[in-house]
Amino acid sequence: MKIVVAMSGGVDSSVAAYLLKQQNHEVVGVTLKLWGKESDSGCCSVSDVEDARRVAIRLGIDHRVMYFADLFEERVVEPYIHSYEVGQTPNPCIECNRHIKFSALYERVIKLGFDALATGHYCRTEKLDNGYVLRRALDKAKDQSYVLSMLTTDKIERLLFPVGSMLKTQVREIAKEIGLPVASKPDSQDVCFISSTEGRKGFLQQRMPLTSGTFVDENNNILTGVEDIELFTVGQRFKVPPGALGERRYVISVNRDEKKVVIGPMRRLLVNGVKLREMSWALKIPERKQEVFLQTSAHGSPFKAFYEGGNLFIFKDPQKRVAPGQTVAVYDGKDPEIVLGSGIALPDIVKLDGA
Amino acid sequence: MKIAYLDHAATSPLRPSARKAIEDFWSEFVGNPTGSHFLARKARAYLEQSREKIANFLGGKESEIIFTGSGTESDNLAIKGYIRTVEAGKKVFVSAIEHRAVLNAAKAACEETGCSLSLIPVDKNGVVDLNWINDNLDDGVCFVSVMAVNNEIGTIEPLSEIKEILTEKAPHAVLHTDAVQAACWLDMVGLWQVVEMMSLGAHKFGGPLGIGVLAKKDDVKIKPILHGGSQEKELRAGTQNVAGAIGMAEAIQDLKSNWETYLTTTKELRDELTENILSELDFAYETVERQFKVPGNSHILIDGVEPEELLWLLDESHVCISTGSSCASGALTPSHVLEAIGVTPRRNLSALRMTLGWSTQKEEIEHATQAIVAAANKLREKG
Numbered sequence: 047m048k049i050v051v052a053m054s055g056g057v058d059s060s061v062a063a064y065l066l067k068q069q070n071h072e073v074v075g076v077t078l079k080l081w082g083k084e085s086d087s088g089c090c091s092v093s094d095v096e097d098a099r100r101v102a103i104r105l106g107i108d109h110r111v112m113y114f115a116d117l118f119e120e121r122v123v124e125p126y127i128h129s130y131e132v133g134q135t136p137n138p139c140i141e142c143n144r145h146i147k148f149s150a151l152y153e154r155v156i157k158l159g160f161d162a163l164a165t166g167h168y169c170r171t172e173k174l175d176n177g178y179v180l181r182r183a184l185d186k187a188k189d190q191s192y193v194l195s196m197l198t199t200d201k202i203e204r205l206l207f208p209v210g211s212m213l214k215t216q217v218r219e220i221a222k223e224i225g226l227p228v229a230s231k232p233d234s235q236d237v238c239f240i241s242s243t244e245g246r247k248g249f250l251q252q253r254m255p256l257t258s259g260t261f262v263d264e265n266n267n268i269l270t271g272v273e274d275i276e277l278f279t280v281g282q283r284f285k286v287p288p289g290a291l292g293e294r295r296y297v298i299s300v301n302r303d304e305k306k307v308v309i310g311p312m313r314r315l316l317v318n319g320v321k322l323r324e325m326s327w328a329l330k331i332p333e334r335k336q337e338v339f340l341q342t343s344a345h346g347s348p349f350k351a352f353y354e355g356g357n358l359f360i361f362k363d364p365q366k367r368v369a370p371g372q373t374v375a376v377y378d379g380k381d382p383e384i385v386l387g388s389g390i391a392l393p394d395i396v397k398l399d400g401a
Numbered sequence: 402m403k404i405a406y407l408d409h410a411a412t413s414p415l416r417p418s419a420r421k422a423i424e425d426f427w428s429e430f431v432g433n434p435t436g437s438h439f440l441a442r443k444a445r446a447y448l449e450q451s452r453e454k455i456a457n458f459l460g461g462k463e464s465e466i467i468f469t470g471s472g473t474e475s476d477n478l479a480i481k482g483y484i485r486t487v488e489a490g491k492k493v494f495v496s497a498i499e500h501r502a503v504l505n506a507a508k509a510a511c512e513e514t515g516c517s518l519s520l521i522p523v524d525k526n527g528v529v530d531l532n533w534i535n536d537n538l539d540d541g542v543c544f545v546s547v548m549a550v551n552n553e554i555g556t557i558e559p560l561s562e563i564k565e566i567l568t569e570k571a572p573h574a575v576l577h578t579d580a581v582q583a584a585c586w587l588d589m590v591g592l593w594q595v596v597e598m599m600s601l602g603a604h605k606f607g608g609p610l611g612i613g614v615l616a617k618k619d620d621v622k623i624k625p626i627l628h629g630g631s632q633e634k635e636l637r638a639g640t641q642n643v644a645g646a647i648g649m650a651e652a653i654q655d656l657k658s659n660w661e662t663y664l665t666t667t668k669e670l671r672d673e674l675t676e677n678i679l680s681e682l683d684f685a686y687e688t689v690e691r692q693f694k695v696p697g698n699s700h701i702l703i704d705g706v707e708p709e710e711l712l713w714l715l716d717e718s719h720v721c722i723s724t725g726s727s728c729a730s731g732a733l734t735p736s737h738v739l740e741a742i743g744v745t746p747r748r749n750l751s752a753l754r755m756t757l758g759w760s761t762q763k764e765e766i767e768h769a770t771q772a773i774v775a776a777a778n779k780l781r782e783k784g
Binding site: 110112113116117154157 | 710
């Protein structure tokens with residue numbers, strides 16, 4: 047097959063390219079130029095492109111760079127900033143997957159006559175009777191199906207994730223064995239367009255005013271002042287003197303207009319369900335009352351819920367409210383490794399009577 | 402598969418005569434041209450002979466020729482070298498469509514010395530606005546740099562007219578021209594009469610990579626940007642690239658030998674290429690009017706096609722052209738030249754630069770035409 051491998055310059059995508067070349071596919075490595083406008087640090091900098099190029103040369107494959115920086119700014123960076131402005135929790139990696147990697151890049155790859163797009167994500171694909179779905183990676187600790195949960199059958203059919211059925215340790219072994227220049231390069235952890243020196247606060251400060259306000263408890267008593275309420279997320283642990291009962295406190299809500307962050311115990315965070323927007327289903331919409339598993343963060347534990355039709359899910363047991371803007375990945379109730387689809391949490395608080 | 406190489410403005414193949422001259426030089430050992438013994442003097446002789454040939458090409462004197470490592474280095478030497486001699490508060494003008502070497506060297510030099518930098522606007526054909534120069538020029542302007550030929554769109558700039566205005570309004574200002582793209586096409590003797598400094602780069606006209614020239618009138622004082630030994634009259638330290646100088650001089654001799662014919666033939670090939678593509682693609686347009694351009698440059702805009710995708714398909718057909726301008730990572734970035742002439746950058750607007758040179762054959766034109774038309778049609782229907 048003719049395959050494009052998206053190469054970030056990191057170990058996973060490098061080994062993915064190697065594995066495909068070993069299988070005698072016609073492989074071309076592509077690195078995306080997404081950022082690097084002002085500070086060329088973070089991911090996809092010139093040095094990352096150089097890393098990817100060196101790996102490609104070592105593997106004997108052609109390497110190209112594709113420019114998507116303007117689209118990235120429009121569909122990933124600006125919405126990221128906007129989310130904070132409206133008190134939501136953005137997930138830029140998911141937006142990048144949605145609009146850039148598995149949209150603009152994917153479409154271009156097919157247009158240019160390639161058979162498939164491959165990446166170094168930890169995830170697997172599976173062919174069912176009626177189409178293609180994603181299955182969690184073999185290495186559960188590295189599973190990235192959550193950030194890929196927006197993908198649908200027509201795209202999954204032409205995607206390859208060569209390292210998805212391997213353990214991370216195996217991947218690093220291979221990289222070392224074949225002497226890849228990036229074998230011991232550490233995994234990138236942060237948002238790729240925010241440099242480790244400036245941090246999230248530094249990045250946002252330059253682009254929007256951060257509001258100072260107060261932390262208050264459920265009775266509106268002021269607990270302490272805060273400089274940047276936008277940086278707090280619903281459900282986050284609040285680490286200041288414990289409340290009267292000595293129990294843990296969490297962010298219950300963030301109100302930019304009133305300049306308040308309400309803090310309270312876990313029970314104030316518990317809700318019975320979630321409503322989603324921008325839902326996508328890999329194959330088909332679930333049946334009403336179908337049992338599913340929901341995962342609400344990249345490494346969160348999935349929990350049981352029921353699909354109520356439309357955009358509503360009711361949890362089997364009360365759970366922490368999902369922060370608005372957070373992606374909710376939906377997994378099959380019978381085979382919880384299979385991704386059914388995903389959506390983005392709305393701010394609606396879903397409580398059942400008597401709850 | 403055959404290759405169609407239409408990127409001479411980026412670099413051109415080494416002329417056989419230049420190659421032979423360099424190989425002959427490499428087969429004998431000579432010393433360092435700065436030294437004193439007979440072998441060193443032999444090297445010196447080769448260097449000076451090359452200098453003489455280049456001086457003749459410009460109708461100038463040997464004392465006016467400084468060897469550098471590239472056209473970019475020549476630009477840097479001219480610009481930083483001159484601006485560093487003036488006092489703070491002076492003004493510098495460069496055209497809005499200069500090569501990055503000129504723009505960035507000028508920015509750096511002005512920041513360093515406390516001078517101000519202004520960009521001379523251009524019209525939709527890339528020609529500098531002479532009225533703007535006339536209106537804004539005064540004795541506070543110490544340095545003006547306008548390229549002789551633009552590397553992207555091929556526009557020829559009116560250096561004589563600029564000089565006239567300077568003589569009247571800012572007689573003390575120094576006029577520099579980046580002539581790196583001009584050597585094949587213009588009357589270089591006439592050009593040298595008009596400017597005070599001129600940058601040349603050998604690899605654009607069939608000479609080797611790694612050698613350039615800054616031509617400088619004797620009465621213009623500049624500071625060196627490389628310090629060390631006293632080579633090139635203390636203006637460019639470092640052992641000279643004798644092989645490069647020989648290759649450059651030889652390429653120039655070759656260029657001169659059939660110049661008139663070369664101009665005519667190239668123009669015909671360029672016109673054929675441009676017209677054939679435009680007649681097949683009704684969503685393609687010529688960027689700049691041909692009367693303002695050098696004969697070797699064809700530049701078109703193709704609507705509804707993304708440049709990276711076009712380049713990809715042309716790669717498969719072994720057609721080498723340039724779209725937009727490139728950056729350090731290898732991706733394509735929008736062009737400041739196109740923006741300056743009023744072309745708004747868009748994702749699905751491809752700018753194609755096809756530049757011909759001494760080695761261009763008719764077959765390459767035909768091959769490229771076919772490939773470009775096929776690729777553009779394919780991408781446009783899928784787009």
